[in-house]
Amino acid sequence: MSVRSQESGAARRRAQVGPMMVVTVLMALGLVGLGTAARAATIGVILPGSWPSVQQAEALQQGMTLALKTWPGDSVPTLIVKDSACDARKAELAAEELIQAKVDIVLGNWCEIGNGADRLKAAGIPLISSNAERVPGKELQVQLGRIELYAAERIATELRRETGLRISARTSCWLDFEATLSERVDAVLCPVLAVDKTRWDQVANTYAAAFRKPISPSAARGYAAMELALNYLRRAKGGKVTAALRDTQASTTLFGPVPAADAPAPTTALQLVFAQHLPKMGPQATQTLEKLVKSKGCGCPGGTLRDGCPKDGSPWSDMPFVVRGGGTPAACSTAISVLEL
Template sequence: MILRDCLRTALFGLTGLLAIPIANAAATQIGVIVPDSWPDKAQAEEIRNGMLLALKTWPGQPAPTLVVKDSACDAAKAAAAARALIDAKVDVVIGGWCMLGSVPKILRDAGVPFVSTNSERLASGSDTSLQFGVVPMNLADSIASKLRTDAGLRVTATSACWIDYEQKLSDKYDAALCPTLHVDSTRWNEIAPTYTAAYRKPFTIAAARGHAAMQVALATIKQLRAGSRPATVLRDVKEVNTVLGRVRYRDDAVPDDAMQLILSAHMPRLPAREAAVLDEVMKSKGCGCAKTGECPQSKTWSSMPFVVQCAKPK
């Protein structure tokens, strides 16, 4: 009980850092662009709580100050937030929770290191950016288009799962392609009790994403304090172990299970040709055989980085 109260008091005190101006010229700042006001305020709060927990439990004191801006999941507002953070002279920026827009270019041109939490990966990532996303930009759209054409399914690759990783399927679709989030269960079990003690809430995917992003930002701050230049600091950081696994500065490999194909519990009756295509997809990309590496090979589908989800969506 004493530990829980101490944690809560410390974290609430830390929240006040968001509004405290920097008095020390050597102090460091982390800028954060979060979709606070839309589309999900509760998840935005969880993201912030995860970041604050990582910040408070970081051993590399003094802790940096956070400068938080709201993007409302809007490209123009996100761009304005990035420019405001540049004006505030932050040392590193975390953003991209629901969209990237022009933020990567704005920060690149200003020479500010950027930690992208977006589920998609830009092919032209700059030396000053580190990306959590493993799915190349627009790849999901091209696979969904192939599934629509060949299997005759109503498939979406633009659902909310690309923002929140929650794998829900709208009644409007037969299937959805969603990004896969790889979680380090050992780290999760280590962090979750502390998070719950501090906030009296369960540790969630949103909180884990915030925690992981802050770990990378803090590793960046540590490297800057050690003498790295902003232009090369992420290259010097190289990789960071987080609750979402190991995040590397340069990792262009796309995992075989980078995405999951979520199928409706009520699939339509398909013509013979389309039904045969869907059967081929299920056999070559089924999650059961994907786990064992024993899926039958398909010239069309085997090379595509997705698996069929094992469990049906609720």
């Protein structure tokens, strides 16, 4: 046999062994299925990767990764991740890039509100929107938000006018759902993470085993969004986009049932968290704040408006927030004690 023939044979063997080794490695990692070689779906993700918090973006993606790793489908979808930096213009550009990449579905709107949605709709690509606020009248979307658009800012504006306190409805808690107060504010109005306790415990244990750390709200948000995307892809085989989206809207995540598009926000959708020390207020503002604190949770068992706790006729009673004051049992006494200074 000639040297050239020997080299050609070796080349053929390398061409055969190389892909086999790659497939073997991917199978060992659980990244390919054992079924037929159907085309894997492609999921686009628009993450706030570079701002305001790289750590939160990483947690969001880790939650998505966990959902992908534990998905029982035949082939794991490909992920294409773009950075929005919580900027509306960048989110629009990221959506356009994902359209060009011909993705099957997009996960986004973690901190932007609706940006890129119209472009995706025009391209016929569904969007899973994870913003805490809901954008009305949007087609080709499944929205995880429970709060009416700009409702938090309207509540905060009224609270500032009635009490004179520095109350913010736009802080980092809208990304990680964890209230943190700075020296520049007296209180913050933040979304509340509602969870299915049984599902949460299951996912939290799996997440801790996979990443060697407790699950965070950001990771849970990523997981829930990916759950919906995978449910949609399972139902959308054969091109039934509208029916698949309708069925996905009726599904549940570790946050419980997906909120209906026309469902009013529950009274526990937001939490108003006060600083430990409030500035001195006048008699009228103090009276307003006292009525607010007592009507929004601190006068009820467990600090929430439930178990038949009577309402006092306060204009705040039906608004979608509770007073948590740090989320501890002593929060009510703390909130009320500042009124007695």
